[in-house]
Amino acid sequence: MLHRTKKxxxxxxxxxxxxxxxxxxxxxxxxxAPGRSLAAFVSGFAILLSLGACLPAAAQGVADSSADDxxxxxxxxxxxxxxxxxxxxxxxxxxxxxxxxxxxxxxDNVFALQNDTKSDFFADYGARLGAxxxxxxxxxHLDLNGQERQYLSLTNEDFWQGGxxxxxxxxxxxxxxxxxxxxxxxxxxxxxxxNTINGFKPATYLLYDAxxxxxxxxxAHNLLTLTTGYSQTIFDQSFGTQGLIITNDRDxxxxxxxxxxxxxxxGEQKVFVxxxxxxxxxxRDIDASGRRRASNGVRGDAxxxxxxxxxxxxxxxxxxxxxxxxxxxxxxINEPDxxxxxxxxxxxxxxxxxxFVHEYFEDIFIDSPGYVHxxxxxxxxxxxxxxxxxxxxxxxxxxxxxRSPRSYDIITSETRLDYEAVRGLIVGVDYTFQNLTSSTxxxxxxxxxxxxxxxxx
Numbered sequence: 437m438l439h440r441t442k443k444x445x446x447x448x449x450x451x452x453x454x455x456x457x458x459x460x461x462x463x464x465x466x467x468x469a470p471g472r473s474l475a476a477f478v479s480g481f482a483i484l485l486s487l488g489a490c491l492p493a494a495a496q497g498v499a500d501s502s503a504d505d506x507x508x509x510x511x512x513x514x515x516x517x518x519x520x521x522x523x524x525x526x527x528x529x530x531x532x533x534x535x536x537x538x539x540x541x542x543x544d545n546v547f548a549l550q551n552d553t554k555s556d557f558f559a560d561y562g563a564r565l566g567a568x569x570x571x572x573x574x575x576x577h578l579d580l581n582g583q584e585r586q587y588l589s590l591t592n593e594d595f596w597q598g599g600x601x602x603x604x605x606x607x608x609x610x611x612x613x614x615x616x617x618x619x620x621x622x623x624x625x626x627x628x629x630x631n632t633i634n635g636f637k638p639a640t641y642l643l644y645d646a647x648x649x650x651x652x653x654x655x656a657h658n659l660l661t662l663t664t665g666y667s668q669t670i671f672d673q674s675f676g677t678q679g680l681i682i683t684n685d686r687d688x689x690x691x692x693x694x695x696x697x698x699x700x701x702x703g704e705q706k707v708f709v710x711x712x713x714x715x716x717x718x719x720r721d722i723d724a725s726g727r728r729r730a731s732n733g734v735r736g737d738a739x740x741x742x743x744x745x746x747x748x749x750x751x752x753x754x755x756x757x758x759x760x761x762x763x764x765x766x767x768x769i770n771e772p773d774x775x776x777x778x779x780x781x782x783x784x785x786x787x788x789x790x791x792f793v794h795e796y797f798e799d800i801f802i803d804s805p806g807y808v809h810x811x812x813x814x815x816x817x818x819x820x821x822x823x824x825x826x827x828x829x830x831x832x833x834x835x836x837x838x839r840s841p842r843s844y845d846i847i848t849s850e851t852r853l854d855y856e857a858v859r860g861l862i863v864g865v866d867y868t869f870q871n872l873t874s875s876t877x878x879x880x881x882x883x884x885x886x887x888x889x890x891x892x893x
Contacts, residue, residue: 506784508703508704508743508746509704509743509746509749509779509781511779511787511789511817512785512786512787512817512818512819512825512827513817513825513827515819516819516825516854519822519823519856520823520856520860520862520892521533521892522859522860522892522893524566524568525893529569529570529571530567530568530569531567531568531569532565532566532567533565533566533567533568533892533893534563534564534565534566534892534893535563535564535890535891535892535893536561536562536563536890536891536893537560537561537562537563537564537583537888537889537890537891538559538560538561538888538889539558539559539560539561539886539887539888539889540557540558540559540886540887541557541558541559541560541884541885541886541887542555542556542557542558542884542885542886543555543556543558543882543883543884544882544883544884545880545881545882545883546587546590546593546627547627548627548628548872548880548882549880550878550879550880553880554590556587556588556589556590556593557587557588557589558585558586558587558588558593559585559586559588560583560584560585561583561584562581562582562583562584562598563581563582564579564580564581565579565580565581566578566579566580572607573606573607573608573613574604574605574606574607575603575604575605575606576602576603576604577602577603578600578601578602578603579599579600579601579602579603579619580599580600581598581599581600582596582597582598582599583596583597583598584596585597585624592636592637593627593637593638594637595624595637595638595640596622597621597622597623597624597640598621598622599619599620599621599622599623600619600620600621601617601618601619602617602618602619603615603616603617604616604617610654611652611653611654612650612651612652613650613651614648614649614650614651615648615649615650615651616646616647616648617646617647617648618644618645618646618647619644619645619646620642620643620644621642621643622640622641622642622643623640623641623642623643624638624639624640625638625639625640625641626638628870628872628880628882630835630844630846630872630874630878631799631800631801634676634677635674635675635676635681636675636676636677637674637675639671639672639674639683640671640672641669641670641671641672641686642669642670642672643667643668643669644667644668644669644670645665645666645667645668646665646666646667647663647664647665647666648663648664648665649661649662649663649664649694650662655698655700656700657699657700657701658697658698658699658700659697659698659700660695660696660697660698661694661695661696661697661698662693662694662695663693663694663695663696664691664692664693664694665691665692665693665694666689666690666691666692667688667689667690667692668687668688668689668690669686669687669688669689670687670719671683671684671686671687682724684718684719684720685718685719685720685723685724685800686718686719686800687718687719687720688716688717688718688719689716689717689718690714690715690716691714691715692712692713692714692715693712693713693714694710694711694712695710695711695712696708696709696710696711697709697710703743704741704742704743704749705740705741705742705743706740706741707738707739707740707741708738708739708740709736709737709738710736710737710738710755711734711735711736711737712734712735712736713732713733713734714732714733714734714735715731715732716729716730716731716732716733716798717730718730725802725803727763727765727766728761728762728763729761729762729763729766729800729805730761730762731759731760731761731762731766731798731805732759732760733757733758733759733760733769734757734758735755735756735757735758735773736755736756737753737754737755737773738753738754738755739751739752739753739754739775740752746781747780747781747782748778748779748780748781749777749778749779749781750777750778750779751775751776751777751778751779752775752776752777753773753774753775753776754772754773754774754775755772755773755774756770756771756772756773757769757770757771757772757773757795757796758770758771759796759798759805761805763805765839766804766805766838766839767839769796769805769806769838771795771796771808772794773794773795773796774792774793774794774795775791775792775793775794775795776790776791776792777789777790777791777792778790778791785818785819786816786817786818786819787815787816787817787818788814788815788816788817789813789814789815789816789817790812790813790814790815791811791812791813791814791815792810792811792812792813793809793810793811793812794808794809794810794811795808795809796808796838797809801837801840801842803837803839803840804837804838804839804840804842805838805839806837806838807835807836807837807838807844808835808836808838809833809834809835809836810833810834811831811832811833811834812831812832812833813829813830813831814829814830814831815827815828815829816828816829823855823856824853824854824855824856825853825854825855826852826853827851827852827853827854828849828850828851828852829849829850830847830848830849830850831846831847831848831849832845832846832847833845833846833847833848841875842874842875842876843874843875844872844873844874844875845872845873845874846870846871846872847870847871847872848868848869848870848871849868849869850866850867850868850869851866851867852864852865852866852867853865853866860891860892860893861889861890861891861892862888862889862890862891862892863887863888863889864886864887864888864889864890865886865887865888866884866885866886866887866888867883867884867885867886868882868883868884868886869881869882869883869884870882
């Protein structure tokens, strides 16, 4: 059963205005011993390496021979992940897949500042567990994950993220399917976001979401998908230099619908039409800046996907967005949207992906409901060896705030190398550079270097 939905939710980076604070005092929690995070990380790396060295390839199970297949229009990253994924553990009718990840990184500008920058080493360690059950036309998938980040010196920046998601689907007949999925996540807001919060710790929040729907058609030629869903964001309490920061300005609820029709001619040649109405409200009818941010809107799109001799995969989408706000100062946002994606595969081992996105994105600033941005991304991937993948990308994101003269320009580049050292153990090296400039006084450069180990079980 094919299923696709599109959500235009508030950015996960959306956080309260640092000026909306009360006069309460906050006492910093005692700092932990500086060596704790590094010791935990080194121990985790040692465990992962020993597991990879001690378990012979046979103990990981025999890989599916289809993992060596070259599939037309498949991204090289997806092919690498498919080839390096070991078979799950079968217990009765349930298949389990577990993995552990550890990162050692260095950030030369943790707080994303132009002056008085601070750098620090950090360690990430986490785990993921997936469980699949299927019988006849019914399938259930449960995903659990968690990750902790600890800094060597700036221990107030430590945070954890995690989540769970359950996906259910049932193919009642050849032309009729049902699906239901939902989950909860705890996420953190990066310090580098333009709309940031100057608290003592990174802003964190809970995200609940659920959706249900039906699919009509086999997908061989025609497929109609009807979806309805709900999401809610609840920010954790946060403190800054002036005391408690009001965060329920950012607490947000959305109810949405989605109707999509796909027609496939043959292979990857297809056209689609999609419409998505929504209704949004916030934790307070009038926020601390005196704005009413509740709104109703709709987004409609149409497009096509065209495969040119397995050399180019071209995807074009165009449509229109409208969002009407309760606040007269925000009024009504009307903006066309467009997505152009060209994937060029000159050889079986090389790919170049060029993507352009123009759309309105709802986010929260003092004097603006969101921004219109033009995002251009170029990605180059090359399979140096069956178990060695190189990938580099650069993006330019030009954001113009609605109802505001402010604008932001964000340049990001990333270079990554992934290597399957032994069966089930992936080693990765990643370097990321980010530069932000704006029509305001804020500007910064940020460099992050990471070494990653991922062990599958």
